[in-house]
Amino acid sequence: MRQGQSIKHALQKQTDVMKDEYRVRLSASIxxxxxxxxxGLPFRGHDETEDSTNKGxxxxxxxxxxxxxxxVRKVVLKNAPKNNQMTSPPVQKDIVHCFAEEVTKSVIQEIGNDxxxxxxxxxxDVSDKEQMAVVFRFVDKYGIVKERFVGISHVKETSSLSLKIAIDSLFAKHGLSLKKVKGQGYDGASNMKGEFNGLRSLILKESSSVYYVHCFAHQLQLVVVAVAKKHFEVGDFFDMVSLLLNVVGASCKRKDMLRESYRKKIEEGISNGEIKTGTGLNQELSLQRPTNTRWGSHYRTLLRLVDLFSCIIEVLEYIQDEGVDTTKRRQAYGLLKYFHTFDFAFYLQLTLHIxxxxxxxxxxxxRRDQDILNAISLVASTKRQLQKLSDDG
Incomplete structure (x- = not known):
């Protein structure tokens, strides 16, 4: 209502020189x-005071x-007006928000009306707030399959209804319709794929042609985990591997001992002519900790266990004989005893094979360029190999 205090009026009062300085200042911040x-770098610093040596x-x-x-130097930082430096946290957030809006708009334009x-x-996230990530998968005008990240929405709870409301809000914001969605893909959680009240079902109620596809790779991991947990011997084997990681990998000193032992082994093998040298060969190795939902990481852990086995035995013997912590010494003794059993060797080779x-x-x-027919063929081939192992192995 007060025309004299409007932004338009304030800009009209500025001289052309001041307007040009403002544009330079804004362009520099952009x-x-x-x-x-x-x-992908952070903006802010821990200490942005005038005396700080690193302001972010x-x-x-x-x-x-x-x-x-x-x-630029003449119009930014100390040479800028105190109330118009274009460096405050709110200004930084505004600029980032504008970038996000433009990128999302370009993604939606790329999809078009398809x-x-x-x-x-x-x-x-790190602040223990539930965040929902949304990605669009589509075929562009050149016939190339693309996946574009379009946003993160904070959800107070992860129920299927809350996720559906967040998706509706995101679609309404960008003028999208669920009628244009022809496929949906989530993980195996009940709130996602539930047959009756899951997010999958809620979306199908609005558009019956939105076919659901469970991630093939995730399905495979779930199957491997479920089958492995049914066998106590296999479960006990992985428990001992986990204990090994805690005993050897929980200390920087023990990690250094393992690396040094492996380095000496490699040098000895090279000097004897048993190990070849070349670009990319004989890299430094360490034990990798597997994750429960990615059994591919268990495979890599077991491969490292085989490569570093003699070095691991040396470290465990040192812990058993020279260790200060009684608990770690006892655990090292138990691991050494288990590693010399037939069961360990058998289950190690069996799980490595499978x-x-x-x-x-x-x-x-x-793979990004995977097609569903090839995927089905690969699944069938792997099933045949595992069945042959079960019948003849």
């Missing part, structure tokens, strides 16, 4: 933000830009 976003990436990069460009698939997953087949399939299923 260029710095573009670079940091492109590199945004201010430091702006300072560097000013040092390289005389026109159909697309909806990929959704939820996870907690996980070798499933790991190859898992990698193939996760």
């Amino acid at each position: 260029d710095v933000s573009r670079h940091l976003l492109h590199q 990436n945004f201010l430091e990069l702006l300072k560097y830009t000013a040092g390289q460009n005389e026109i 159909v697309f698939g909806l990929l959704v997953d939820e996870s907690a 996980l070798g087949h499933t790991d190859s399939l898992s990698k193939a299923l996760q």
Whole structure:
């Protein structure tokens, strides 16, 4: 209502020189933000006070830009008006938000009026807030399959209804319709794929042609985990491997001992002519900790266990004989005793053989250029190999 206090009126009162300075100042902040976003770097620093030697990436990069460009230097930081430096956290967030809006708009324009698939997953961030990530999968005008990340929405709970409301809100914001969605893909959680009340069913009620596809690679991992857990001997084997990682991998000193022992083994093998040398060969190895939902990581852990076995035995013997912690010494004794049993050798070779087949399939299923006919063929081939192992192995 007060025309004299409007932004338009305030800009009209400025001289052309002041307007040009403002544009240079804003452009400098935008260029710095573009670079940091492109590199995935944080903006803020722990200490942005005047006496700080490192004020964070945004201010430091702006300072560097000013040092390289005389026109920018004259109008930014100390040379800018105190109330118009274009460096405050709210301004930084506004610029980032504008970039996000433009990128999302370009993705939606790329889809056009065509159909697309909806990929959704939820996870907690570092602040323990549930976040829902949304990805669109579509075929562009050149016939290339693309996947584009379009946003993250905070959800107070991960029930299927809450996720559906968040998706509706995102679609309404960008003028999209569920009628254009022809495919949906989630993980195996009940709130996602539930037959009666899951997100899958809620979307199908609005559009009956939205076919659901469970991630093939994730299905494979779930099958391997479920089968392995049914066998107590296999479960006991992986428990001992987990204990090994805690005993050997929980200390920097023991990790260094393992690396040093492996280095000496490699040097001895090279000097004897038993090990070849070349680009990419004989890299430093360490034990990798597997994750419960990715059994491909268990396969890599077992491969490292085989490669480092003699070195691991040396470290365990040192812990057993020279260790200070009584608990660790007792655990090292138990591991050494188990590692010299037939059961250990048998289950190590068995799981390596089985996980070798499933790991190859898992990698193939996760390829970006995979087509469903080839995927079905690979699944059938792997099943035949495992059945042959079961019958003749």
